Amino acid sequence: MSTRVKRLIAVLVLGIFFIGLMGxxxxxxxxxxxxELRLATDWPYPFHGNPFGxxxxxxxxxxxxxxxxYYIPQSDEYxxxxxxxxxxxxxxxxxxxxxxxxxxxxxxxxxxxxxxxVNFIQAMWxxxxxxxxxxxPNDYTVVFTLSxxxxxxxxxxxxxxAAIPALAPYHVYSKWANQAKEVAxxxxxxxxxTSSGKTPDAQQKSSYDKKADDLRKxxxxxxxxxxxxRMPVVGSFEPTKITQSEMVLTANKYHWLYPxxxxxxxxxxxxxxxxxxxxxxxxxxxxxxxxxxxKDVVEQLTILNPSLKVKTTTDLSExxxxxxxxxxxxxxxxxxxxxxxVLDKSKVRDVAVWQASTCSPYAHGILKSMExxxxxxxxxxxxxxYNTNTKMAEEILKKAGYKKVGSTWQQxxxxxxxxxxxxxxxxxxxxxxxxxxxxxxxxxxxxxxxKLIPDGMRDxxxxxxxxxxxxxxxxxxxxxxxxxSGYLRLYEADLYNITKFPSxxxxxxxxxxxxxxxxxxxxxxxxxxxxxxxxxxxKLAYITNEYLPIIPLFEKVLPIYYSDKKVTGWPAxxxxxxxxxxxxxxxxxxxxxTTGKLAAKK
Amino acid sequence: MRKKRFSNxxxxxxxxxxxxxxxxAGSIILLFFILMATIGPMIVPLNMNSDxxxxxxxxxxxxxxxxxxxxxxxxxxxxxGSRSVISLTLLASLFAVIIGTVVGVAxxxxxxxxxxxxxAIITVFLVIPSxxxxxxxxxxxxxxxxxxxxxxxxxxxxxxxxxxKQVAAQVLTVKSREFVEASRMxxxxxxxxxxxxxxxxxxxxxxxxxVTQLKSAMEFSIGLMFLGLAKFDPxxxxxxxxYALYQAGALYTPKGFHYxxxxxxxxxxxxxxxxxxxxxxxxxxNPKLRGxx
Numbered sequence: 001m002s003t004r005v006k007r008l009i010a011v012l013v014l015g016i017f018f019i020g021l022m023g024x025x026x027x028x029x030x031x032x033x034x035x036e037l038r039l040a041t042d043w044p045y046p047f048h049g050n051p052f053g054x055x056x057x058x059x060x061x062x063x064x065x066x067x068x069x070y071y072i073p074q075s076d077e078y079x080x081x082x083x084x085x086x087x088x089x090x091x092x093x094x095x096x097x098x099x100x101x102x103x104x105x106x107x108x109x110x111x112x113x114x115x116x117x118v119n120f121i122q123a124m125w126x127x128x129x130x131x132x133x134x135x136x137p138n139d140y141t142v143v144f145t146l147s148x149x150x151x152x153x154x155x156x157x158x159x160x161x162a163a164i165p166a167l168a169p170y171h172v173y174s175k176w177a178n179q180a181k182e183v184a185x186x187x188x189x190x191x192x193x194t195s196s197g198k199t200p201d202a203q204q205k206s207s208y209d210k211k212a213d214d215l216r217k218x219x220x221x222x223x224x225x226x227x228x229x230r231m232p233v234v235g236s237f238e239p240t241k242i243t244q245s246e247m248v249l250t251a252n253k254y255h256w257l258y259p260x261x262x263x264x265x266x267x268x269x270x271x272x273x274x275x276x277x278x279x280x281x282x283x284x285x286x287x288x289x290x291x292x293x294x295k296d297v298v299e300q301l302t303i304l305n306p307s308l309k310v311k312t313t314t315d316l317s318e319x320x321x322x323x324x325x326x327x328x329x330x331x332x333x334x335x336x337x338x339x340x341x342v343l344d345k346s347k348v349r350d351v352a353v354w355q356a357s358t359c360s361p362y363a364h365g366i367l368k369s370m371e372x373x374x375x376x377x378x379x380x381x382x383x384x385x386y387n388t389n390t391k392m393a394e395e396i397l398k399k400a401g402y403k404k405v406g407s408t409w410q411q412x413x414x415x416x417x418x419x420x421x422x423x424x425x426x427x428x429x430x431x432x433x434x435x436x437x438x439x440x441x442x443x444x445x446x447x448x449x450x451k452l453i454p455d456g457m458r459d460x461x462x463x464x465x466x467x468x469x470x471x472x473x474x475x476x477x478x479x480x481x482x483x484x485s486g487y488l489r490l491y492e493a494d495l496y497n498i499t500k501f502p503s504x505x506x507x508x509x510x511x512x513x514x515x516x517x518x519x520x521x522x523x524x525x526x527x528x529x530x531x532x533x534x535x536x537x538x539k540l541a542y543i544t545n546e547y548l549p550i551i552p553l554f555e556k557v558l559p560i561y562y563s564d565k566k567v568t569g570w571p572a573x574x575x576x577x578x579x580x581x582x583x584x585x586x587x588x589x590x591x592x593x594t595t596g597k598l599a600a601k602k
Numbered sequence: 603m604r605k606k607r608f609s610n611x612x613x614x615x616x617x618x619x620x621x622x623x624x625x626x627a628g629s630i631i632l633l634f635f636i637l638m639a640t641i642g643p644m645i646v647p648l649n650m651n652s653d654x655x656x657x658x659x660x661x662x663x664x665x666x667x668x669x670x671x672x673x674x675x676x677x678x679x680x681x682x683g684s685r686s687v688i689s690l691t692l693l694a695s696l697f698a699v700i701i702g703t704v705v706g707v708a709x710x711x712x713x714x715x716x717x718x719x720x721x722a723i724i725t726v727f728l729v730i731p732s733x734x735x736x737x738x739x740x741x742x743x744x745x746x747x748x749x750x751x752x753x754x755x756x757x758x759x760x761x762x763x764x765x766x767k768q769v770a771a772q773v774l775t776v777k778s779r780e781f782v783e784a785s786r787m788x789x790x791x792x793x794x795x796x797x798x799x800x801x802x803x804x805x806x807x808x809x810x811x812x813v814t815q816l817k818s819a820m821e822f823s824i825g826l827m828f829l830g831l832a833k834f835d836p837x838x839x840x841x842x843x844x845y846a847l848y849q850a851g852a853l854y855t856p857k858g859f860h861y862x863x864x865x866x867x868x869x870x871x872x873x874x875x876x877x878x879x880x881x882x883x884x885x886x887x888n889p890k891l892r893g894x895x
Contacts, residue, residue, distance in 0.1 A: 275847075278854055294671065296658065296855040350654040351672055428849040435672075435836060439650055450834045452827065 035264040035600045037567055037589065038286045040271040047242035048223035049231035051167050052124045052216075057231075057239065059268060062586035063249055064233040065162035068095055070587060073316070073481040074576035079591070082109065082165045082234065088155055093144040095158075102254035103169055104238040105230065111136030112170045113234075116177055118144075120168035122184035123215055128164075129191040130154045149195060151524040153480045166234040172224055176215060183212045236594050237266055245270050255594070262599035263567070266589075274428070281308060281561050288562040290585055292429050295354045307565035311573050312355050314369045315556040316481055316582040319352070319433060320474025321421075322550045325500045327468050329411070329419060334400040336548040340386040341393040342444045343437060349554040352433035356554040361385040365475050365486050365544035366537070368555045374483055379538045382510055383545045390444060409445045418447035422467040425452035430471045433553060437471070462498040472498070474552045478583035483537045484520070484527045490549055491516040501549040509542045516543050558582060569597040618886040625882020631875025639688045642681040650674055650836065658857040667864040670842070671850035676864050683837035687820065688872075689750055690757070694819035697758035699812045702765030703804070707796050709766065710773025724770070727763035735760065736825055748833075757822040765811050769804060776800055809883050813876035820869065839865050 041059025051057055057064055068083035082101055087094045101109040118134045121127060130150035135143045144158055158164055170177065186208040190200045224231045231239055236257065237249035251264040269286055271277055277291040282304045293301070301308060321339065323330035330336065345359035360368040362383055366375055394404075401412035409417045423434035434450055441448045453461045453470075461467060472495070475486030489495045491503035503517040519540050526532035558581050562570050569592065571577050580587050592598040619625045653673030661668045667676035709720040739756060748756070776782065777800065785795050820840060827834050827841060835841060843865045852858030 273848075275851065275854075278851060282854075294849075294851045294855075296857050297851040300855040347652060347654065351652055354654075432849055436652055439652065443651065450836075452834055 035262055036267060037263050037265075037288070037593070037598065038267045038269070039586075039589070040277050040280060040286050040289050041247070041268045041586075042271050043242065043247050043268070045242065045244050047225055047239065047247070049225035049239060050220070050222055051163070052120070052219050053223065054220070058247070059271075059586060060237070060239050060247065060249060062162060062235075062584050062590050063237040063266060064231070064235040064239065065166060066101075066235050067160045067162040068165055069159045070580060070591060071156065071160050071481075072576050072580050073582075074579035077576075078159065083159070086159065091146045091148070091150075093146070093155055093158055095142045095144070097140040097142065098256060099140055100256040101234060102252075102256075103166075103171075103232045103234050104252040104254060105232040106254050107169070107171050107232065109166060109169075109234050110139040111142045112139070113166050113168075114142045114164070116170045116173060116180070117163070117165060117167045119177070119180040119184045120173060120219070121163055122187060123180040123212065124219060126187055126191075128154070128157065129188050131158070132188065147192070151484070152527040153482060153484055153524070155528070156480050156482075169232055169234070172228070172232055173219075176219055179211070179215050180219075183208070183215050186211065236261065236590055257594040257596075260596035261593055262569075262596055263593045281305065281563075284563065284565060287565075287567050288560065288589065290558050290560045290581070292353060293559065293561075301561075305563065305565075307563045308561050309564065309570070311560045311562070311578055312557045313560065313578045313581055314357065314367065315558045316367065316478045317476035318367060318474040318552045318555045319356075319430065320472060320550040320552045321437060321469060322472045322474070322495065322499050323469050323501075324465055324467055324498075325502065326465055327419070329417070330469070332400065333547055334396050335402075335417070336551065337384075337386075338393040338396050339441065340548060340551050341389045341396070343440055343551065343553070344388045345553050347440070348433050348436045351436050352429045353554065353556065355559050356557050359554050360552065361387045363545050363548055363550070363552050364541035365490060366483055366541055367475065367477060367486070370477070370481075370483075374534065374537050375541050376534070376538060379541060382542060386551075393444065404445055407445055408447060416447050417445075418449075419468040420449045420451050422451045422453050422461065422470040424458045424471075426455050434471045437553075465498070465500070470498075471553075472550075474550050480527075482527055483533070483540070484523045487516065487520045487523060487540050487544075490544065491520045495550065499549065503549075507543045507547050509539055509546075511539055511542075514539055514543065516540055516549075519543070558585065560585065560588075564601070566601055567598055568601045569599050571597070619882060622882040622886050624878045625886060628875050628877070628879025628882055631871060632879060635684060635688060635872050635875065638681055639684040643685060646678055646681045648678045648682045648837070650679075658852075658855075658861065661860060668860040670861050671845065671852065671858065676842075676861065679837040679842060680839065680864065680868055683835070683839050683842065684868075686750070686835050686837070687823075687839050690754055690823045691816050691819040693751060693754035694757035694761065694823065695812050695815040697755055698761035698815050698819070699765060699808055701758060702762035702811070703769055703801065703808055705762065706766035706769025707773050707801050707804070709770040711777055711792075711796055711800065721770075724763050724766045727760070728767065730760075732760040732822070736822070753823065753826060754819075757819055757826065760822060761815050761818055765808070765815075768811070769808070772804055772807065773800055776803055805887065807884075810880040813873070813880040816876055817873050839869055843869075 039059070042055075043058025043060060044053065044055030047057075049057060051065075066081045068086065069078040069080050071078050080098070082098055084096045084098050086096065095114075097109070097111060097114070103109060115134050115136050118131055122129065122131070130147055131144050132147040132150075133145045135145075137143060146154060168180075173180075186204070190205060190208055193200045225239070225242075233252065234255075236252055236255045238252050239247060240250040241248040247268040247270075249266040249268075251258060251261055255261070269276075269280060271289075274291045274293070277286070277289045278293060278297060278301065280286040281289055281291075282301050284305060284307075298310065321343075323336065325331060340363060349356045349359055357368050360371065362371075362380070363386060364371075364375060364383060371380075397404075397409060402417070403410050411417055421434055421438055423430050425431065431452070438448045438450045451467075453467075462470065462472070474495070475489055477483075477485045479485055491501070495501075496503055503520075504515050506513040506515045519536055523533060523536045523540065526536065560578065560581060564570055571592065577588060577591060580591065589598070619629065650672075651674070653669075656669055656673040657671050659665055659669040659673070665675045665677065667680060670676050670679070705720060705724065709717060709724060712720065743756075782795060782799050785799050790799075823838070823840065827838060836845075843862060846852040846858070846862040846865060850858065850861070852861040
């Protein structure tokens with residue numbers, strides 16, 4: 001081969017190499033197509049498209065599944081989605097389905113899909129057993145019969161939870177439909193027996209365990225994305241291209257609102273860290289996200305990307321200092337009151353989440369943003385205000401027999417007031433809050449050390465009670481925006497399970513002695529009746545404020561950053577639609593897209 | 603007699619180190635940090651009270667390194683944090699070097715099953731991914747309050763294997779030399795041959811390794827703090843760096859540039875001081891590189 005030919009080949013190879021390289025880089029660059037919304041989230045990879053598989057479908061959830069209705073807390077309004085209408089009777093909810101809803105593969109959505117979905121989630125997740133039975137009198141009517149123990153609030157769950165209507169489309173999951181129904185029925189029977197204090201028959205239990213395990217193994221391993229080469233969904237978008245770093249959703253052309261949609265593609269970048277999302281917002285790589293961001297970073301961001309706007313809305317949750325009541329130190333309400341008086345909550349908020357709402361001086365278990373709706377002025381006048389007051393704190397301690405020796409407070413038994421404050425390491429705002437709390441308590445004369453809970457071990461540590469005090473979510477109203485959600489968490493459910501606050505004891509109030517557990521049960525039964533709820537809430541608020549099972553630090557907010565450079569139609573800052581964000585911000589984006597409000601900028 | 607011995611030690615070891623520029627500079631830097639860790643906290647008071655309104659103050663006479671995201675003086679934290687940084691990293695590196703040298707020398711000298719067994723142990727520690735292993739340790743020791751020595755030992759467990767492998771290779775090349783053969787013929791004990799004949803030759807090499815371990819030891823100790831294994835110390839430089847980069851986002855605002863900068867500067871200086879000293883020692887004691895003669 002002559003030298004000339006060799007040179008020519010070398011040039012050609014190099015040329016092809018560079019062209020290929022350019023192609024790759026162009027393909028990887030952030031090209032924006034018309035009608036595209038770019039966001040950040042997380043998802044399982046390899047993607048399986050199975051809501052029961054590990055990681056489910058990640059942040060695509062609210063785009064691929066629809067609930068019967070969306071509930072807007074600020075305007076107290078239900079917006080029908082998969083349901084046309086519904087009727088609530090005692091122990092029964094009848095839902096009339098939308099006739100023109102279809103899955104993304106063109107198959108119609110019917111009552112059969114709802115029945116199948118409920119069977120599947122009961123069999124796979126052992127929830128929601130509050131649904132005693134679900135029947136389909138015709139293709140477009142579903143009747144939910146609730147168990148006698150179901151709280152009134154469960155009606156809200158049925159209407160707004162996206163898992164209930166179409167998580168397991170019949171035509172996709174029919175292979176296991178009978179098996180799921182059988183397991184769900186067995187599970188409900190066992191649950192009913194256990195709830196009524198009876199012990200299920202050992203054989204019945206072992207038969208259930210075997211059948212449930214068998215079903216779970218098969219369903220968990222199933223990948224519609226691999227088997228069907230797609231993921232048929234009833235939502236407005238279907239995942240169509242998923243790589244490790246990018247997930248693309250394409251509009252469901254059979255969705256009943258498809259003709260209105262002006263955004264036909266959603267591209268997610270992986271939310272690998274908050275810093276990645278900050279950088280992506282600054283560069284315009286993504287158009288909206290809700291990361292926690294330090295104040296100075298926000299200032300810099302608005303300089304570098306002036307098209308970005310920020311809207312903060314309540315997250316319907318609060319961050320609190322919680323105590324382990326198995327430890328004798330915290331059984332003394334005086335000590336808890338002292339901690340409430342010592343803490344400068346505004347300072348804690350400033351360093352942790354500067355955008356969070358103003359701190360409430362109360363600890364009544366009602367979110368600050370909802371206080372005026374639920375607590376009467378008369379009740380507020382009866383409650384102790386925990387403004388920062390170290391003198392008051394010292395007086396309480398002295399009266400209770402504590403002594404200050406040197407710079408350290410000692411308990412009446414001579415032991416120093418010393419404890420460890422645990423905080424979940426990966427939650428940076430919690431770590432910052434904990435650092436500030438520790439500093440303030442040490443300045444006062446307590447001996448407090450900080451301990452980080454390693455990634456992935458929060459549940460294990462908190463549920464096993466291997467902590468003294470901790471930073472945790474306090475009351476949260478995300479599932480059902482009602483005081484019942486907060487008090488249930490505090491006195492019966494999640495927080496009670498980790499704090500073991502003696503909620504069945506009776507506590508004095510201006511209205512007599514009550515146990516917060518009983519009051520929460522009462523509230524459950526009257527949750528849908530505002531007047532009756534108010535009556536119970538006043539008593540619960542009093543007990544919570546005066547006996548301090550937890551000390552709230554601040555109400556969390558969701559800072560939503562959005563850019564109108566590529567996409568327009570974002571609602572005004574006071575639009576109630578933003579209040580749909582807590583617990584699933586993608587619902588806001590989905591509602592805006594499917595109502596034709598969001599559109600690519602021309 | 604004692605005076606003569608001291609004089610010999612001074613002329614044999616100290617003077618060559620002083621006359622070597624690298625080892626002198628390295629010693630000065632390390633001495634500075636050791637003084638900072640020992641005397642510093644007594645001279646410089648620490649006020650950790652946050653003052654959010656005064657966050658990210660630029661360096662000034664009042665705040666030589668400026669203030670951090672919490673409005674706390676960075677210099678004060680660097681001085682007080684140096685104690686835990688230096689004690690933990692030095693101890694961890696020391697333990698790693700001791701374990702690595704003992705196992706490495708033994709592996710290099712021993713043959714047959716015992717040699718292979720040691721080799722297998724080294725290989726196992728070389729291939730265990732350290733981060734998952736730390737997670738497991740975090741779960742095991744979650745309830746235990748470990749002191750600095752115990753934490754340093756845990757860190758050392760993940761650092762000694764590469765050194766052992768390298769030392770073993772060095773020993774294999776040395777063990778057939780004449781003076782080792784002579785010791786064998788004189789029926790000197792195994793311990794004498796291993797640690798008097800062979801290990802001596804490796805001292806400069808081991809010292810260089812000791813210094814380069816500092817950085818890894820520092821990273822591991824920070825990891826342990828964030829895993830909740832070691833007592834959380836907000837003035838530890840690694841924790842300060844973590845706060846600066848991940849919690850406070852100091853890299854994303856020009857106001858906060860000095861916050862990670864001064865922390866990184868001190869870490870780099872500490873490690874650089876060690877490297878200079880190690881290089882100096884090697885030049886002084888390695889005949890091939892000896893420059894002072």
